[in-house]
Amino acid sequence: MSYLESLRVFVRVVELGSITAGGRDLRLSPAVASNRVKDLEQRFGVRLLNRTTRKLTPTEIGRSFYDHARRVIDTLDEAEAMVSSFSGKPQGVIRLTAPLGLGRRLIAPLIPPFCEENPGIDIRLRLSDRSINIVEDAIDLAFFLGQPADSALKWRKIADCPRLLVASPDYLERHGTPSGPGDLADHNCLLLRYPRSPEYFWVLQTPDGPQKMMVKGRYDTDDGDVLRQWALNGHGIANRPLYEVDEDIREGRLVQVLPQTPPEVAQFGCLTPHRRLQDPKVRMFADMAVRELKRFF
Template structure:
């Protein structure tokens, strides 16, 4: 492995806080990743990382070395992107992230055709309903429901995503159907929650404008598709993107609740760190995804 490749390992290990995680991100075993770090330390005769059984931190010189190594890697990536733009043949890895359900249904099917047309490109897709730090995790393109206000990112809208409140016919037969937003207070609301999650209320559309409704339930999850399964199984009311529950609504497994007071629409789009905007392979995938997904919305 070259010196530059060892630098990549070191940078990812520091960013992810773990030799195992850094190696996995670069498709290396923990042993190989650890050896690459040792090679760097032996090269300089200095310890770059402090390791304990529970924590990995940089030494003072390790932190300074990381700052310079990261800039070297970024400069190299930009140089490769420039060459790729002239050659017309995109090369390298694209790191994507998306929410679980949206990623499975909409993003994952786009990847094989794109890679078939661009043989020099590798795509690594990470799916999570939790908030992702796009810059720290070195994400090239993040598909997102909502519109974050992070000025370090560029937002490209793909479409509006209507949301609906849904429950099973069995649940509504047993508990009654809400007639007004205030009725939600006596229902088991199924919530998407995780540490620092914002979903402790639902914002519904009313004739007087958006209204925040404090909602609660006996259980929650960080996986949106689990919410849909719970709703279909008769456990409560869920707030879901319409496209995710369209089939269940059509075949009667779910019923729309409070159709005159739907949740606010979410915007669906992709986020890109400013420094990666000119990478042709990232730009190509973003344009391809926008073209393929806009008809869905």
């Protein structure tokens, strides 16, 4: 393995906080990844990482070396992107991330045909409903559902995504149907939550403007698909995007609750680090995804 490849291993190990995770991200075994880092330490005669049974952190010189190595890799990636833009044959790896349900339903089906048309490109898709640090995780393109915060990232809107409050007919028969937002306090609200999650309230559209409703429930999860399944099984009221539950509503498995005061519309789009904007393969995938995904909204 070349010196440059060892740099890539070291950078990902620092960013992901573990030899195993860094190696897995580059499709290397933990033993190989560990040897690459040791090779760098032997090359320079310094310790780059502090290792304990629970934690891996860069030493002071390791942090400085990481900053320089990250810039080297970014510069090389930009150079490769420039060359591929002239060759007309983009190649390399695109790292994508998306929320779980959205990623399974809408993003994952786009990948095989894209890769078949572009055999020089590999796709690595990571799905999570938790917040992801796009820069630290070296993500090229992040699909996002919600209200994007001010950011140094480039935001590209795809569509407005209506959200609905839904429950099963069985749940509503047993617990009653809310007639106004205030009635939600008497119901088991199914919540998407995780450490530092923003969803501790629902914002509903009312004739008087957006109204923040503090909601509670007996259980919550960090997986949106679990929320939908709990709602289908009659366990409470969920706040879900329309594309996820429209078929359930048409088939009568779920009923829209409080249709006169639905949740605020979410924005659906993608975020890109500015340094990736000119990468032809990232731009190609983003253009294709925007074109294909608009038909779902």
